[in-house]
Amino acid sequence: MMHLYNTLTGKKEEFTPSEPGRVRMYVCGPTTYNYIHLGNARPLVVFDTLRRYLEYRNYEVVYVQNFTDIDDKVINRAREEGVPALNLAERYIREFFNDADALNVKRATFYPRVSQHIGDIIAAIQELMRRGFAYEVGGDVYFEVEKFPAYGRLSKRSLGEMRAGARIEINAAKRNPLDFALWKAAGIDEPAWESPWGPGRPGWHIECSTMALKYLGPGFDIHGGGADLIFPHHENEIAQAEAMTGSTFARYWLHNGFITVNQDKMSKSKGNFFLVRDIISRFRPLAVRLFLLATHYRSPIDFDDAGLTAAEKGLERLENTRRLLNETRGRFAGMGSVELNSRDKTLLERMEELRREFLEAMEDDFNTARALAALYELAREINVYLGGTTPPNPLAVDRAAVVYEELGGEVMGLFGSDRRQGDEKFLEGLMEIILDIRQEARRRKDWATADAIRDRLKELGITIEDTPHGPRWRKS
Secondary structure, eight states: OOEEEETTTTEEEEOOOSBTTEEEEEEOOOBSSSOOBHHHHHHHHHHHHHHHHHHHTTOEEEEEEOBBOSSHHHHHHHHHHTSOHHHHHHHHHHHHHHHHHHTTOOOOSBOOBGGGOHHHHHHHHHHHHHTTSEEEETTEEEEOGGGOTTTTTTTTOOHHHHHHHSOOOOOTTSSSTTOEEEEEEOOTTOOOBOOTTOSEEEOHHHHHHHHHHHHHOTTEEEEEEEGGGIIIIIHHHHHHHHHHHSSOSEEEEEEEOOEEETTEEOOTTTTOOOBHHHHTTTSOHHHHHHHHHSSOTTSOEEOOHHHHHHHHHHHHHHHHHHHHHHHHHHHTTTOOOOOOOHHHHHHHHHHHHHHHHHHHHHHBTOOHHHHHHHHHHHHHHHHHHHTSSSOOOHHHHHHHHHHHHIIIIIITOTTSOOTTHHHHHHHHHHHHHHHHHHHHHHHTTOHHHHHHHHHHHHHTTEEEEEETTEEEEEEO
16 A cells, blocks of 8 residues: 655655545646756656556546746746747747656646636636635735635644745735735736736736646645745645635645755756756756656755766666567567476566565655665566576566566656667667677687677677677677
8 A cells, every 4th residue: 555745744644545546636837937957857757757656556647737837937038038928938838848758757637827727717716705815905816824724734834933934025015924916917018817806917826726626626636746835835725725615625745855956955046957958968868867766756866967877877777678678578479388497487586576675665655766776676687587598488588578667667767768769779770780790700700800899899888798599788
């Protein structure tokens, strides 16, 4: 049974969906005024992997991720570039998908945008006003925090602490400095929509409450995002949604840890953020995915090139095992079943042990770091088995290939599309030709040529292994 750490309760809880066999998830998406950076990529990869795991466990997952395409940042950037705000947002939404696809992030079930849900947001604000939780001042509408007694439950803060310590926008029109905007009156040359309070646009927090309720309904299962969103964004989402509906908004709140640079939190304001597209121009996208999963999702990750270089090497180890499995499997195509011997059975027993370790890690608060350790160990066991002097058993190879693909590909997403996949396919084809030439040299007993090919490839970082079953190659 899966247990997840619920930020709302501050403890691990048994995860039980509200509907048997179905999980409803909402994950906060980007504000579309720039390319996504590594801090944006972490929740993308983390919650994509959680979704993959739930699907692997045979849940139907309804996954919603929003785009904030109307916001102060979008408007200011559009002014700088001299383009309409929605045009700018559309451009960066397209670029978001380019980067997310490179990281092998599956498409969400729904991608709602603020600009496409203005009517829903206005209706939500009207309902909050009708219930006495919101008030209008000069075309602005605010949520009245003191009317919601549970405010601060998620972030574990009292109203007094928030008044004393939070950075609150100064506005004499507000009844309380903590009150936050649901609707903003239109400024000069800003995008605006007609509303009962005059032309304007939504505040940031109301969009997620409205769209999550529209697509998932109250009491949905998982709300995810970065730890930086706990306060005020997620705190405000809860207040709005539960004041509006009188029922639980989301049941489990999951938050990934920060990415730091030299132990300092990565952020645009500090200028120490790294765009995903810049990183994947230097490192393989799937290695970046592996880097983000190699640490428990709630722990911070310190970013550096050494970590990404290590992830690339780790990915190559996993891919070399996959390639070896598939090559061996291909040689057995069309063969009938062969009785398993003790060596074959030992591999399959060990494989099941490691599969259980992988699943236990994922069930224990989604511990991808421990799960990856089991996957690496499985790769090692497979390599030892395939490299033995006794011919492998087709049935054992087939079973190992299926399990390895499920854990490394289906769940972790490490064997999916890669922007450099074309390079990999080219390399595989080229190596096939080179090995054929080398084998022909060996058949002619031209050992000097065969050895020269092997040595030159080793200088390029490719190791050739001559086995009883034929030559194999791997990246060193």
